[in-house]
Each structure stands twice: as C-alpha cells, then as structure tokens.
Amino acid sequence: METGLMESAGMDWAAIQTVVWTLVKIMALVVPLMLGVAYLTYAERKVIGWMQVRIGPNRVGFQGLLQPIADAVKLLMKEIIIPAGANRGLFILGPILAIAPALAAWAVIPFTDTLVVANINAGLLYVMAITSMGVYGVIIAGWASNSKYAFLGAMRSAAQIVSYEIAMGFALVGVLMAAQSLNLIDIVQGQAGGLHQWYIWPLFPLFVVYLIAGVAETNRAPFDVAEGESEIVAGFHVEYSGMAFAVFFLAEYANMILIAALTTLMFLGGWLSPVGFLPDGIIWWLAKTGFVLFLFLWFRATFPRYRYDQIMRLGWKVFIPITIVWIVVVGGMMQTPYGYLFH
Amino acid sequence: MIYTTAIFYFFSAILVLAGLRVITARNPVHAALFLVLAFFTAAGLWMMLEAEFLAITLVLVYVGAVMVLFLFVVMMLDINLDKLREGFWNYAPLAGFISVLLVIEMALILGSRHFGLDVMGAPVPHPADYSNTKELGRLLYTDYVYAFELAAVILLVAIVAAIALTLRRRKDSKYIDPAEQVKVKRNDRLRIVKMSAVKREVSGVRGEEKNP
Numbered sequence: 001m002e003t004g005l006m007e008s009a010g011m012d013w014a015a016i017q018t019v020v021w022t023l024v025k026i027m028a029l030v031v032p033l034m035l036g037v038a039y040l041t042y043a044e045r046k047v048i049g050w051m052q053v054r055i056g057p058n059r060v061g062f063q064g065l066l067q068p069i070a071d072a073v074k075l076l077m078k079e080i081i082i083p084a085g086a087n088r089g090l091f092i093l094g095p096i097l098a099i100a101p102a103l104a105a106w107a108v109i110p111f112t113d114t115l116v117v118a119n120i121n122a123g124l125l126y127v128m129a130i131t132s133m134g135v136y137g138v139i140i141a142g143w144a145s146n147s148k149y150a151f152l153g154a155m156r157s158a159a160q161i162v163s164y165e166i167a168m169g170f171a172l173v174g175v176l177m178a179a180q181s182l183n184l185i186d187i188v189q190g191q192a193g194g195l196h197q198w199y200i201w202p203l204f205p206l207f208v209v210y211l212i213a214g215v216a217e218t219n220r221a222p223f224d225v226a227e228g229e230s231e232i233v234a235g236f237h238v239e240y241s242g243m244a245f246a247v248f249f250l251a252e253y254a255n256m257i258l259i260a261a262l263t264t265l266m267f268l269g270g271w272l273s274p275v276g277f278l279p280d281g282i283i284w285w286l287a288k289t290g291f292v293l294f295l296f297l298w299f300r301a302t303f304p305r306y307r308y309d310q311i312m313r314l315g316w317k318v319f320i321p322i323t324i325v326w327i328v329v330v331g332g333m334m335q336t337p338y339g340y341l342f343h
Numbered sequence: 344m345i346y347t348t349a350i351f352y353f354f355s356a357i358l359v360l361a362g363l364r365v366i367t368a369r370n371p372v373h374a375a376l377f378l379v380l381a382f383f384t385a386a387g388l389w390m391m392l393e394a395e396f397l398a399i400t401l402v403l404v405y406v407g408a409v410m411v412l413f414l415f416v417v418m419m420l421d422i423n424l425d426k427l428r429e430g431f432w433n434y435a436p437l438a439g440f441i442s443v444l445l446v447i448e449m450a451l452i453l454g455s456r457h458f459g460l461d462v463m464g465a466p467v468p469h470p471a472d473y474s475n476t477k478e479l480g481r482l483l484y485t486d487y488v489y490a491f492e493l494a495a496v497i498l499l500v501a502i503v504a505a506i507a508l509t510l511r512r513r514k515d516s517k518y519i520d521p522a523e524q525v526k527v528k529r530n531d532r533l534r535i536v537k538m539s540a541v542k543r544e545v546s547g548v549r550g551e552e553k554n555p
Binding site (some may be wrong): 015090120121122125126128129130132133135136139140143151155158159162165182310313 | 400406414521
C-alpha cells in the first residue's frame with residue numbers, strides 16, 4: 001500500500017517527482033470525469049425526455065449538445081447568496097465536503113489492469129471509507145443554511161445514507177469473500193473467463209441490493225426524499241445558488257458514476273470482455289458503466305418517490321437480512337465441493 | 344526522510360490543534376466537526392505507521408458512522424452553553440486534580456525509557472504485496488479468537504440492550520403492514536358499476552336527475 005509514496009521517501013527529488021506525476025494522473029482522471037458528469041446531465045434529460053415522449057434539450061448546439069456547457073456558464077455567472085442567518089464558514093465548507101470524497105474515491109478505481117491512479121491492497125475498504133464521508137457535506141450544508149427545509153432535508157438524507165451504507169457494506173463483504181481480496185484489480189481478475197464467471201451470478205441478491213442501495217446512497221429518485229420538491233422544496237441545498245449549488249450537483253453525479261463503476265468492477269467483470277473471442281479493454285468498462293448509469297436514469301423515469309418510512313423499512317428490514325443470509329450461504333457453499341461456483 | 348517527517352509534523356500539528364478546538368469551541372457543532380478532523384488526521388498518522396487497515400477502519404467507523412450520528416444529536420439539541428458553564432468553578436478543583444493525575448499517568452507510560460525511538464523504532468517497510476488486512480485477520484481468528492469473540496458477544500448484548508431499552512409500543516401509532524398493502528388487489532378497494540347513460544331532460548328540475 002502507498003508503495004509509490006513510501007519507497008521514494010528516501011530521496012526528496014524522487015518524492016517531488018512522485019507528487020508531480022501523481023498530480024498529472026489526477027488531472028487526467030478528473031477532467032474526463034467532470035466532462036462525463038456534464039454529459040450525464042445531458043443524457044439524463046434526453047433519455048427521460050424520450051421516455052416521456054418529449055425531445056429534451058435541443059436548442060444549444062447541434063441536438064442540444066452544448067447545453068451542459070451553457071448550464072455551467074450560467075451557474076458560474078450567478079451570484080452566490082449567503083443567507084444572513086447562515087453560519088458563513090460551514091455554509092461554504094458544505095459543498096467542498098460534498099465533492100471532495102466524491103472525487104477522492106476515484107483514486108483507486110481501475111479502468112484496465114494497468115490504468116489506475118493508485119493500486120492499493122485495501123482498495124475496496126478505501127472506497128467505503130471515503131464515500132462514507134460524503135454525508136458530511138449534506139449535513140453541514142443543511143445545518144449551516146439555518147433554514148428549516150434545508151435542515152429537514154439534511155436529517156432525512158443523513159439517516160438514509162447511514163442506513164443504506166450498512167447494506168452496501170455487507171454486499172461488498174460478499175464480493176470480497178468471492179474474490180478473496182480487497183484489491184479492485186484482483187476482484188476483476190477473479191471474474192476472468194467470460195460472462196458466466198462474473199460475480200453477478202453467484203452473488204445475484206447482493207448485486208440487486210448493492211445497485212438499489214447505490215441509488216439510495218446517491219439520493220436519486222425514487223429515494224430522493226432528501227430533495228423532495230413537493231414537500232421540502234429542494235432539501236439540503238435549498239439556500240445554495242450559483243456555483244455552490246452546481247458543486248452539489250457535480251458531487252451527486254460524480255457519485256452516480258462512481259457507484260456505476262463499482263457495480264461494473266465488482267459484479268459485471270470490469271474491463272473484461274463477456275466472450276472469449278473479443279479482447280478485453282476499457283471500452284467494456286465504459287459500456288458496462290454506461291449501462292448501469294442508464295438504469296439510474298430509467299429508475300428515475302419509472303418509479304414514484306418512496307415514502308420515508310418505507311425507505312427505512314426497505315433498508316433495515318429487507319436489505320440487511322438479505323445480505324446477511326447470502327453471506328452465510330456464500331461462506332457455507334465455499335466449504336462444500338461446489339465452492340468453485342462462488343469464486 | 345525530510346518528506347515523511349514533514350508530513351508527520353503537518354498531520355500532528357493539525358491533530359493537536361483540532362483536539363484543542365474540540366474542547367475550546369463554543370459551538371457544539373463546531374466541536375463535533377473538529378473531532379471529525381482529529382479522527383481523520385489520526386488516520387493519516389496511522390497510515391504512516393503502516394497500519395493501513397486500522398487507519399481506513401478508523402475513518403469508516405468513527406468518521407463515517409459514529410460521528411455522523413453524534414452530529415445528528417448535537418444538531419437537534421438546543422444546547423445553552425452559558426447554562427452548562429454555570430457550575431464551572433465548583434467543579435474546577437476536582438477536574439484539575441483528575442487532569443493532573445492523567446498527565447502524570449501519561450508521562451509515566453510515554454516516558455522515553457518505555458516509549459522512545461530506540462524501543463519503538465520505525466516500522467519495517469513491507470513489500471508492496473504485503474497485505475496488512477490479511478495478517479490482522481489471521482491473528483484475530485487464530486491467536487486472539489477468544490478475546491475477539493468475547494468482544495463481539497459483548498457488542499451484541501449491548502445492541503440488544505439498547506434496542507430493548509428504547510423499544511416502546513405506542514397504542515396510537517398508525518401501523519401499516521407492508522405485506523398487507525402489497526397484497527391488496529383492485530377489487531378490494533374499487534367497485535366498478537356499469538350504468539346505462541341517461542339522457543338529461545332539458546326542461547326537468549335539477550333535483551329530478553337520475554344520475555347525479
């Protein structure tokens with residue numbers, strides 16, 4: 001772990017080189033990610049538009065392709081209003097704490113077996129730890145706004161994220177049992193050999209729980225009570241305007257892509273090709289992640305919002321028992337001659 | 344080694360400052376947030392000691408779960424600090440005595456004879472494929488399995504006790520059984536009546552309409 005950092009610590013010049021090289025890699029990751037976020041919002045509006053027999057954005061650029069750019073420019077030009085009763089420092093800290101974990105988690109996400117910023121042994125654990133910090137942005141924003149709507153939204157969101165994190169964590173325990181590793185590259189390579197080797201089959205209940213918990217974790221419809229336009233206006237970010245609001249937006253979509261990427265890596269074989277005669281490559285990673293993202297948009301266009309107590313019930317009384325039972329099943333099956341089915 | 348030393352002092356300075364602010368901040372929410380910062384920097388220091396698993400778990404458990412719930416409670420409460428400080432001088436002598444005792448205890452343990460660099464040297468760097476997590480798991484489930492299982496049982500008892508203490512059945516709660524809700528079919532709630540259309544008489548009085 002942290003091999004790059006530790007080994008080069010002996011020589012300062014090597015250390016500086018490491019830092020600069022790491023910064024270059026981070027830029028090479030963040031810039032496409034931000035573009036991906038921008039065009040995910042475009043894709044969302046287009047896809048939901050088609051599902052509702054509308055056209056979607058089609059004015060700015062060819063087929064509305066420049067719409068996300070126009071939105072970003074508009075938000076940049078807007079004034080950031082800080083309410084008089086707000087806690088100034090924390091009000092500004094809120095969006096920062098929302099986006100920082102959303103980006104930091106990407107450090108260990110591999111795109112192919114060599115294309116990764118930091119290949120660490122406990123990659124899965126790192127992702128869980130970092131994403132669990134995202135909730136601070138929401139809570140702090142809701143509290144610092146000094147507004148009842150924002151506070152209610154923050155409380156709902158925090159309770160929801162904390163509940164679903166447990167089910168999510170248990171789903172990941174199943175994956176690490178099957179892969180016998182916390183390293184994301186090893187997890188993907190454990191699924192080598194074609195479509196039937198992917199962990200989605202032996203761990204199907206965990207896959208379903210992970211995907212749905214991921215939707216809940218990112219506060220997306222149908223689990224978006226934290227924003228609930230009809231009851232608490234926009235929830236925790238109701239007092240935010242301009243770029244401060246846009247940062248929350250970026251964090252939400254970066255988290256969506258992160259969940260989709262993790263689902264791809266852990267259950268859908270990452271960059272591995274589904275059939276033997278086609279080569280592996282990043283194109284498969286992109287296609288699978290894109291498909292999971294499409295599911296996110298599809299859910300939003302299909303399902304009505306869950307009631308709050310039903311969300312809590314689903315998390316605590318349905319998902320957690322399912323995951324615990326399936327972990328026991330996986331552990332038990334590994335002791336039998338059929339254990340190879342779960343590797 | 345300047346690089347690692349600089350990182351160490353950077354983290355330590357933040358940790359000490361954050362720890363001080365936890366007890367000096369007037370706003371309880373600020374204090375809780377400084378505690379989060381303290382945990383996070385402590386995790387950074389553990390990382391430098393090559394205790395990666397523990398460092399990440401510290402962030403996952405304390406920052407990601409415990410402190411979120413803590414903040415939850417602190418934000419909900421309306422804490423009046425002036426009232427909390429009322430008896431400050433009454434308690435000061437006792438508190439002072441306890442803090443002096445704590446400092447002496449710590450000095451005894453952390454004295455350079457038991458805790459110096461020659462006794463606790465820098466951790467031996469391990470190769471890249473060395474898995475801290477695996478080693479820890481192996482130790483926990485072999486050498487320390489009884490202690491580990493005992494701790495787990497104590498935690499389980501604590502969970503059950505906490506739920507039992509707070510569980511109360513309210514008579515006026517409008518409980519809905521989700522299974523019953525899901526089972527409902529259209530015919531349980533809705534009756535479709537077939538009626539033949541009746542032409543409205545133009546000259547008739549309103550009250551005589553057959554189909555209201």
